[in-house]
Amino acid sequence: MRCRKCGGSAALELRRHNAAFCSPHFIEFFKKQVAEAIHKHRMFSRDETIMVAVSGGKDSLALWDVLIDEGYRTAGLYLDLGIFDYSVESRAKCEAFAARRGQTLHVERVAEAVGAPIPEVQKVTRRPTCSACGLSKRYLMNRAALEHGYPVVATGHNLDDEAATLFGSVLHWQTDALTRQSPALPSTHPKLVRRVKPLYRLSELETAAYAFLSGIDYIVEECPFATGATSLSHKELLNRLEESSPGAKHNFLFGFLDKARPAFERMEEVDLRPCSACGQVTTGEICAFCKLADLVKRRGAGRAPADNPAPEPAR
Numbered sequence: 496m497r498c499r500k501c502g503g504s505a506a507l508e509l510r511r512h513n514a515a516f517c518s519p520h521f522i523e524f525f526k527k528q529v530a531e532a533i534h535k536h537r538m539f540s541r542d543e544t545i546m547v548a549v550s551g552g553k554d555s556l557a558l559w560d561v562l563i564d565e566g567y568r569t570a571g572l573y574l575d576l577g578i579f580d581y582s583v584e585s586r587a588k589c590e591a592f593a594a595r596r597g598q599t600l601h602v603e604r605v606a607e608a609v610g611a612p613i614p615e616v617q618k619v620t621r622r623p624t625c626s627a628c629g630l631s632k633r634y635l636m637n638r639a640a641l642e643h644g645y646p647v648v649a650t651g652h653n654l655d656d657e658a659a660t661l662f663g664s665v666l667h668w669q670t671d672a673l674t675r676q677s678p679a680l681p682s683t684h685p686k687l688v689r690r691v692k693p694l695y696r697l698s699e700l701e702t703a704a705y706a707f708l709s710g711i712d713y714i715v716e717e718c719p720f721a722t723g724a725t726s727l728s729h730k731e732l733l734n735r736l737e738e739s740s741p742g743a744k745h746n747f748l749f750g751f752l753d754k755a756r757p758a759f760e761r762m763e764e765v766d767l768r769p770c771s772a773c774g775q776v777t778t779g780e781i782c783a784f785c786k787l788a789d790l791v792k793r794r795g796a797g798r799a800p801a802d803n804p805a806p807e808p809a810r
């Protein structure tokens with residue numbers, strides 16, 4: 496295999512692009528894809544400071560790395576979910592990366608905000624662990640960005656993540672989720688910061704290759720609660736499809752974004768107002784996060800589940 500750019504020996508073959516690259520040209524390709532995502536969806540400008548939500552995994556650290564290299568002003572945000580050794584190790588990876596690249600890393604402890612670490616929260620709500628976790632992450636990312644004055648939060652969601660989410664939403668025809676599925680969610684309220692996914696054009700394999708070739712030290716283990724998650728089985732399914740027809744994942748996601756998504760755009764604006772408990776936005780009286788925190792406080796971990804908070808419908 497020869498590099499498409501220089502004819503040198505290739506380090507990586509990208510079947511869906513019908514191309515192969517040597518290491519330096521793969522890095523160049525990777526950065527170009529990120530630049531194209533930022534440009535196409537007007538994710539942010541060079542005058543803005545971007546808050547990069549980092550989990551310690553390959554995707555978000557690769558994203559932070561590219562943005563720093565490309566000269567963007569950034570700060571990291573790590574949310575400590577309190578998930579045993581996994582959280583301790585992933586936090587250490589983020590701190591080491593931030594120190595090496597001379598960047599600020601903000602750390603928020605979920606246990607402080609919700610009242611208990613994620614494994615305890617799960618016992619109280621009896622909903623799938625990642626639903627309380629996802630709700631808390633989205634809430635705290637927004638809150639941290641507002642508090643520190645960052646206009647935009649970037650996450651490391653890649654092509655595989657986005658295709659699997661889309662697949663799950665289509666399977667159940669969750670039209671609200673289809674409306675929200677986008678590489679860039681605009682701010683629709685002064686208290687809602689923009690959320691962008693600059694890696695949506697790059698596959699999981701490509702972000703892993705980038706992280707490896709760039710010498711990024713990341714946590715390889717998945718969150719212990721991820722085992723058996725439906726998103727993983729959707730990913731496996733799509734990988735099998737990709738194996739027999741390279742580009743299938745890409746066509747599925749990009750076809751949706753280009754052709755189908757406009758049909759799911761909301762006809763009417765949702766009415767967002769401040770949560771009467773915390774002041775962040777919600778469609779109801781009290782936001783889902785405050786309901787979750789209240790439930791944790793009232794019931795305490797390990798007790799019987801009660802009125803579980805409804806999922807936040809706004810984004």
Ligand code: AMP
Pocket residue numbers: 547548549550554555572573574575576632649650651652656
């Ligand atoms: P996941 O939902 O775990 O697939 O992660 C998707 C993206 O959310 C990651 O690429 C990160 O940008 C962000 N993220 C996940 N977990 C954390 C965390 N503990 N702290 C900060 N950001 C996170």
Ligand code: FES
Pocket residue numbers: 613624625628629718719720721
């Ligand atoms: Fe949410 Fe594992 S439970 S990351």
Ligand code: ZN
Pocket residue numbers: 498499500501502503516517518519520
């Ligand atoms: Zn080359």
Ligand code: ZN
Pocket residue numbers: 770771772773774775781782783784785786
């Ligand atoms: Zn609230």
